[in-house]
Structure formats: C-alpha cells, structure tokens
Amino acid sequence: MSASDSRSIICVSIARGRHRHVIAEHHYLAEQGVKLVEIRLDYINGPVNVKRLLNERPCPVIMTCRRERDGGRFRGTEQERQLILRTAIAEGVDYIDLEEDIAASIPRYGQTKRIISYHNFHETPENLQALYDRMATLDPDIIKIATVANHPQDNLRMFQLVAQSRIPTVGLCMGDIGIPSRILAGKFGAPFSYAAFHSERTLAPGQLSFEEMRDVYRYESIRPDTEVYGVIADPVGHSLSPLIHNAAFQRLGLNKVYIPIRVPREDLFEFIDQAPQWGIKGLSVTIPHKEAILAKLTKADSIVRGIGAANTVIFEGNERLGYNTDCRAALEAIETALGASPKDPTPLKGKHALVLGAGGAGKAVAYGLLRAGATVTLTDGDEEKARLLAEKLDCPYVKWEDRHSVACDILANCTPVGMHPNVDETPFDPKYLRSHMLVFDAVYNPENTLLIKDARARNCKVVTGVEMFVRQACMQFKLFTGLDAPADLMREVLKRATSPAKW
Structure with a gap:
C-alpha cells in the first residue's frame, strides 16, 4: 500500500533522560490523540531498558538511538549502540530507525518495521533520487531523508521525491527555510511528519511542536487536494498571519x-x-x-x-x-476612527498627515491618505528613501531629526520601532503629541505600543496595528477564498497571540 492511500499522521518525538518521564509523556500524548511516537533512546541517561519502555505502550513506537554525527546524543561505542537497536527489535518494537550505513548489518526480524534514514546537516543533495534508490536496496518499510534546506526550492525537490516514491518516504528539510516540508509532508504522500513534544524541546532545526502542527496547521486534515496559501518574508518566524488565516x-x-x-x-x-x-x-x-x-x-x-x-x-x-490590502485597510481604519459616515464619507479631506517610514507600509499609508484628500509629509531614518518616495508621490519630506517640527492632524507610524521585543521604544517624542491628533501605529505586536500608550495619555484618537492588520488580512482572505472573513475570530486570535501574557 502506498503512503498516499491513508491520511498522514503526526509522530511526536520524546527525548527525556529518565524512563519514567518517557513513559509518562507517551501516555499523555496517546490521551491527546497521538497515533505514533518516536522514543529517542540516545537521550536516556544510563543503561537503556527497552522492555520497560515498550511494556503497556499506549500507541505504536519508533525507537531511535542517534549518533552525535547524525544529530543525536549517544556517546557510547558503535557496538553498544547497535546492541540497543537489536534489543529493541528483539523486544518487538513497532518501528526501528536504522541509518543507511548500518542497515545492511541489522537484518529484519519479527514484526518490526524498518525505517532506513539519512541525515545531512549541511545541504539538500542535488541527486535525491540516487540517494533514495540506494536506500531502497536496504529492505526498508519506510525511507526517511532529512536534509538542511538552504533555498526554498529544496522543499519542492523533497516534495517531488516523496510524491513519486514507490516505498513510503518521509522527506523533511531542516532549518527555518525547511518548515514548509514538515507541514506539507502529508500533502505529497509522506506517511507521517515529526513534531516535538513542546516548542522549547525541539530535536531538529525548524521542528514544530505537536500543538502547532495539530492546532495551527491541522496537519492530519491536510490531503493531496488541500490548497496552500502562505506568507513569504525574510525572516518569517515573527509572522502571526498563519495563526489568523x-x-x-x-x-x-x-x-x-x-x-x-x-x-x-x-x-x-x-x-x-x-x-x-x-x-x-x-x-x-x-x-x-x-x-x-x-x-x-x-x-x-x-x-x-x-x-x-x-x-x-x-x-x-x-x-x-x-x-495591496495594506493601503485600503489603513485608510478604512483611519476614516472609521475619524467618524466617516454617509454625510461625511471623506473625513480625511484637508487633514495634514505625517508618515513615519518610507518602506512598504509607509508607501501604502501615504498613498491612501493622499488619494483620500489629505496632505502628507514623509520622513524616514534613511533620508534618501524618504526623498525618493516623496518624489514618486509628489509630496514633501523632512529629515528624520526634523519630524517633530511638522504640525499634523494625523501621525502614522509605519516603522518597526516599538515592535516586540523592543517595546520600550517609540518613534515620536510624546511631548509633541496634541489632543486633536489621530495617532496610527502599524505595529501590531504588541497592540498597545509605547506610542499608542503615549497618545492615549494625551487624549489623542488612536488606531492600533491590530485593527489595520485584521482588516488587511480580511481583505486577503476574501481574495483567497471569495468569502467574507470571520473578522471577530481573526481579531480575537491576534489579540490573544500578542497579549503580554505570551511574552
């Protein structure tokens, strides 16, 4: 039976130093619905008691005893390591993980299924097919290939290998560039993907926690016909878009x-x-x-x-x-805060805005404000950047150090200043804030930036980054699906993710 005939599952790795902790985590995970665990024998302190770990196991087990050169912690001799692996097979473990260089010397025995594995912590080799073909000669039930992704394209090469393999294959790319290969493994036919017990106890670069795989990405619901959407950035780890979408x-x-x-x-x-x-x-x-x-x-x-x-x-x-949904989202949020109504649909007309930042968000906000009838002055820490955008939009700019000299009705922060973890920074000295001003901050993590706190303290109207972020995400969702987004849910998820309790 090929891997694509059944739904892919999450295999959770357990790496603890004491047998009782391994057993406790195994039972806890089974109660959470986990159908397969990997027990990392190389993490156990002292002699390994395989029989104890397998007695009354609540779900099937892969046993792995990884050498240091393969990313493991086993420090004994190779003879000792292989004896542990042979013992696990003799005790009837469900799956045994054997590196390709030793697989030929450990024969099949009993009902234990063989996972033949390969690890490369430097790159994803050019000829993955040749590697697969070599591993296929070693009597595998499952082939596992784990390599480092240095380019997004490495994920695609791994997907293609997994999809065309005749032996069920788990192909994963390690590192943050390789995260898509872990989430989409099942879409391309892998029998399972690996996850860590907890986000703070990952065993390989880029590995996600069981909770993330289950709750955020709904891994076990992903099928070959599942449509894929995503956020591209560099870096991308800070993005909360996956949570809300x-x-x-x-x-x-x-x-x-x-x-x-x-x-x-x-x-x-x-x-x-x-x-x-x-x-x-x-x-x-x-x-x-x-x-x-x-x-x-x-x-x-x-x-x-x-x-x-x-x-x-x-x-x-x-x-x-x-x-560009940033532009429309920022404009709608600002107009709503200014009291836009059928009688006054353009409350921005005649207003003067100071836009801090001439990057992507600054461009979107400045353009939207100008189209709505406001006058705009730009500034950026990179003066040339501000000058070029001002030229493009046909509006004035000032040097960053002169920003406080601009009299404005709307202050729009489109820089990352104040973003977590630098929550004690602000792009604008509070003594220049006036109660008649509306202060907009594109930073959404945290929602209550120091700039927003200062603005509220001076009775300014405020628009937080959460409002803009949710609005632009709802517009993207409509473009993605043709459906209206559940805005209240998206707002609630975002606020929960950015609450101070999460830090």
Whole structure:
C-alpha cells in the first residue's frame, strides 16, 4: 500500500533522560490523540531498558538511538549502540530507525518495521533520487531523508521525491527555510511528519511542536487536494498571519492551509515561478519582497501600480495577480476612527498627515491618505528613501531629526520601532503629541505600543496595528477564498497571540 492511500499522521518525538518521564509523556500524548511516537533512546541517561519502555505502550513506537554525527546524543561505542537497536527489535518494537550505513548489518526480524534514514546537516543533495534508490536496496518499510534546506526550492525537490516514491518516504528539510516540508509532508504522500513534544524541546532545526502542527496547521486534515496559501518574508518566524488565516479556514470548514515560507531575496523569482508546483494558490507578501514582487506579476491593481508595492499575490492559471490590502485597510481604519459616515464619507479631506517610514507600509499609508484628500509629509531614518518616495508621490519630506517640527492632524507610524521585543521604544517624542491628533501605529505586536500608550495619555484618537492588520488580512482572505472573513475570530486570535501574557 502506498503512503498516499491513508491520511498522514503526526509522530511526536520524546527525548527525556529518565524512563519514567518517557513513559509518562507517551501516555499523555496517546490521551491527546497521538497515533505514533518516536522514543529517542540516545537521550536516556544510563543503561537503556527497552522492555520497560515498550511494556503497556499506549500507541505504536519508533525507537531511535542517534549518533552525535547524525544529530543525536549517544556517546557510547558503535557496538553498544547497535546492541540497543537489536534489543529493541528483539523486544518487538513497532518501528526501528536504522541509518543507511548500518542497515545492511541489522537484518529484519519479527514484526518490526524498518525505517532506513539519512541525515545531512549541511545541504539538500542535488541527486535525491540516487540517494533514495540506494536506500531502497536496504529492505526498508519506510525511507526517511532529512536534509538542511538552504533555498526554498529544496522543499519542492523533497516534495517531488516523496510524491513519486514507490516505498513510503518521509522527506523533511531542516532549518527555518525547511518548515514548509514538515507541514506539507502529508500533502505529497509522506506517511507521517515529526513534531516535538513542546516548542522549547525541539530535536531538529525548524521542528514544530505537536500543538502547532495539530492546532495551527491541522496537519492530519491536510490531503493531496488541500490548497496552500502562505506568507513569504525574510525572516518569517515573527509572522502571526498563519495563526489568523488558519483559524479562519477552520471556522469556515475550508480545505486550505496557510504556512510561513522564508524566502531570501535572491530566491524570490525562482520561488514564485515554482509556487504552483507546491499547490500554492495565494500569498501574503511582506518585508523584504513587497517591491521586488512586482517584477513577477502579470497583472496588478491600480493601488499596486500607484504605490509600487504589493502585499498579496493570487495564482490563477498562468496569471499572477498583485494586490495591496495594506493601503485600503489603513485608510478604512483611519476614516472609521475619524467618524466617516454617509454625510461625511471623506473625513480625511484637508487633514495634514505625517508618515513615519518610507518602506512598504509607509508607501501604502501615504498613498491612501493622499488619494483620500489629505496632505502628507514623509520622513524616514534613511533620508534618501524618504526623498525618493516623496518624489514618486509628489509630496514633501523632512529629515528624520526634523519630524517633530511638522504640525499634523494625523501621525502614522509605519516603522518597526516599538515592535516586540523592543517595546520600550517609540518613534515620536510624546511631548509633541496634541489632543486633536489621530495617532496610527502599524505595529501590531504588541497592540498597545509605547506610542499608542503615549497618545492615549494625551487624549489623542488612536488606531492600533491590530485593527489595520485584521482588516488587511480580511481583505486577503476574501481574495483567497471569495468569502467574507470571520473578522471577530481573526481579531480575537491576534489579540490573544500578542497579549503580554505570551511574552
């Protein structure tokens, strides 16, 4: 039976020093619905009692005793290590993990299934097929290949290998660039993917926790026909977009998953060309790709053309359609705070705004404000950046050190100043805040930045980054699905994720 005939499951690795802790975690995980665990024998302090670990096991077990060179902790002799592996087989363990270089010397015995494994902590080898073919000669029930991803394309090569393998294959890319391979393993036919017991006890670079795999990505619901969406950035680990989009997909019962994809600048164009092969239907785009992505779009809306930045890409056949939901979201949030109504649909007309930051968010906010009839002054720590954007938008700019001299009705922070973990920083001296001002902060983690706190203390109207973030995400969700997003749920999930208790 091929791996794709059944739904892929999560295998949770248990790595504890004492037998009783291993047994306790195994029973806890089984109660949580885990169907397979890996017991890392190389983590156990002192002599290993395989029989004790297998007695009354609540779900099937893979036993692994990894050498240091393969990312493990076993420090005894190779003869001692292989004796432990042979003992596990003799005691009837469900699966035994054997590295490819020793697999031929440990024969099949009893009902134990053989996982033949290969690890490479430097790269994903060019010829994965040759590696697979070599491992296929070693009497495997399952082949496991774990390599480091140095480029997003390494994930795709691994997906393709897994999808065309005749022997069930678990192909994973390690490192943060390789995280998609862990989440999408089942989509391409892997019988299982690995997860850590807890996010603070990962056993391999880029490994996610069982809770993340189950609750955020709903791994065991992912099928070959599951549509893939994601956020591309570098770095991407801070993004909370997967939390809110996956919660929304789940609420509406959609067969879709949203994943974080780290894409270095130099890999962007090749990644976009290959994205449909991943099953990707839509992307959120953030730093540093919002401007560069334009070169790969076949069509772009008027806002994208006006700003020169896109934060959303939809793949439709051979088309790559670009949108910017940041601009509309910021504008709606600001207009709502100013009391927009049918009688006064354009409360920004005649207002003067100071926009801090000339990056992707600054471009979107400044462009939107200008289109709505406000006058805008730009500033940025990089004066040349501010000058070029001011030239493009035909508005004035000031040097960063002169920003407090600008009289304004609206102050819009579009810099990352004040973002977690630098929560004690502000881009604007509070003594220059006035009660008639509206203060907008694009930073959403934390929601109550020091700038927002200072603005509230001076009775300013405020618009937090959470409001803009949720609005732009809802617009993206509509582009992704054609459906209205569950905005209240997305807001609640985001606020919970950014609450001080999480730090």
